[in-house]
Amino acid sequence: MTDRLSAARATRRWRKTARQGLLEKSHDGVLSRRELAHLGWDSHAIDREVEAGRWRCPGRLTVALHTAPLSFEAECWRAVFEVGEGIALVDGVTSLQVAGLKHFEEPFIHVSVPHTAKVPDVGGVVIHKIRHRHDFERWSRSGLPRTVPPVAAIRAAHWAVSERQAATVLMMGGQQRLYSPAWLAETRIVIRGRNRRKFIDDIIRAVEDGIQALGEFDITELCRRRGLPPPTHQIQRRGPNGRIYLDIGWEDIGLFLEIDGAGHTWGVNTSHDHLRANAVTLQKGTVLRMDIIGVRLMGEEFMDQVCAAHALLTARRKGAVA
Structure with missing residues (x-):
């Protein structure tokens, strides 16, 4: 009897130690049944x-070592386990979030699989079947099976619910330095998708041109339609406390446009904006201000002012040169 009790206690101690070891080997608290079997847990x-x-x-194939x-990371691993290890890659906006994308909400985990794969439906997971799986698209480092950021961004744009969302995710990835414009453009040559191809090509060209926000993209398109010369983006000037950056403008005539997003009204951001605009004025430049909502709802009215200012400053420059 004593021997049996001692053996039972030893078994419990072994299991406790083994469970602690499993946590260290787990993916933020989860393992697949295959991994557990390999570690001696049937x-x-x-x-x-x-x-x-x-x-x-x-899940059917996923075990959480807690209740x-x-x-988020564990949910991604669950998606890979349930859809198919060795087949599924975390992709699209989910892969970007794993890479560090902030301030973009998405309730589902997105994974991609080859179009010939037969995979089960999994709750909370959106499965995208892709025509080709390229060697370069998988993140080569160890860890969660996922696509590299530019592949994920382009696919996220194709899978987005609207063109607006597609443009947002492409630009946010660039803003947050998840990929360079060159890496994105190079990847686009191979990753083409099935829908909104021209629109995504236009957004990627805009990212290459230095556009970092949808407001800049919108106003640039309006300038093109009005026949204005292409503006420069993210223009560097000297401010009271060092370098400042203006959204877009025409440096040759001293006209600059600032497009204010929602964040411009937070805290002292408005004061910083005023200081920046005043610094440009002191350097004999002209700054026109507009907000992102205004550009969307009253873009033509704002463009009337931009065109008038451009014509006036162009005439002044020609007069000064003459």
């Missing part, structure tokens, strides 16, 4: 832990 051992209330199974809600 289905009966897993069932014992689940029945004891220590573990839970958030709390899964983290």
Whole structure:
């Protein structure tokens, strides 16, 4: 009897130690049944832990080594396990979020699989079938199976619910330095997608030209329609405390446009904007201000002012040269 009790205690101690070791090997608290089997935990051992209330199974092939809600990273691993290890890659906006994309909300986990793959539907996961899986598109470092950022961004744009969302995700990835404009453009040569091809090509060219926000893209398109020369983006000037950057403008005539997003009204941002505009004025430049909502709703009225200012300053420059 004593021997049996000692053996039972030893077994419990071993299991406790083994569970702690599993946590260190897990993917933020989750492992696949295949991985657990490789580590010596068969289905009966897993069932014992689940029945004891220590573990839970958030999927047919996924085991959580706890009973709390899964983290974002763990949800991504669950998606890979359930859709198919070796087949599925976390892709689209989800891959960008793993890479560090901030301030973009998406309730689902997006994964891609080859179009010939037969995979099950998985709750909370959007499965995209792609025609080609290229060697370069997989993030080569160890960890979560996912696509590299420019591939993820282009596919996210094709899978977006609207052109506005497509443009937003492409520009946000560039703004947050997840990829360079050159890397994005190079990737676009191969990753083409099936829908809104021309629109995405236009956005990528805009990113290459230095456009960093949708407001800049909108106003640049309006300038093109009005026949104005292409403006320069992210213009560097000297301010009271060092370098300042203006959204777009024409340096040759001293006309600059500032497009204010929602963030411009937060805290002291408005004061900083005023200081920046005043610094340009002191250097004999002209700054026209507009907000992103205004550009969308009253773009033509704003463009009337831009065209008038451009014509006036162009005439002044020609007069000064003459």
